[in-house]
Amino acid sequence: AQSVAQPEDQVNVAEGNPLTVKCTYSVSGNPYLFWYVQYPNRGLQFLLKYITGDNLVKGSYGFEAEFNKSQTSFHLKKPSALVSDSALYFCAVRDTGANNLFFGTGTRLTVIP
């Protein structure tokens, strides 16, 4: 069975500080992992993905994520947070050969000026 956990409903960080949004997953095969961001009254926007290869993935707007197979984690990071990064972030996983993309419950990031 596939599942995704985002253990923090809310993350607050000061502008300019590094940010981390956590995600752990469970799949039976090899995972495809994704991060999406949702701004108010908007749909989800793709940030980055891990399919295979280098464990450190770089994406849009300076975000990156590290795939850690032993810890089954795919945490989202950014070295220096911007106020405009404040939004709802979703982690998602798809098991190899499955049509379904399973999403976490989301983490609301607030960057404080």
Add this chain to the structure above:
Amino acid sequence: ETGVTQTPRHLVMGMTNKKSLKCEQHLGHNAMYWYKQSAKKPLELMFVYSLEERVENNSVPSRFSPECPNSSHLFLHLHTLQPEDSALYLCASSPSPPDRGYEQYFGPGTRLTVT
């Protein structure tokens, strides 16, 4: 803009009404999806279409009826809904087949309120 549009953006309907949600993608994709987003819950995948054929139906009640007339358009027909069906309904598209590592592109959603 992501290249995926949804209409209407807001819809209020009574439990006895029949309405339809429309999704259109301009990305040349061959897979399309309907999701339900409710507060404090993960996105729920409802339906998946690949090359205009339904390949996934995640135990969705029959009061929701999808239609995919071509690879650019996806509809969700609604009838005799319940108040708990009130949610944001998101459409997405991706290259096909959907079981690969392609990211999905989402529309802005339709905010549905059932009274």
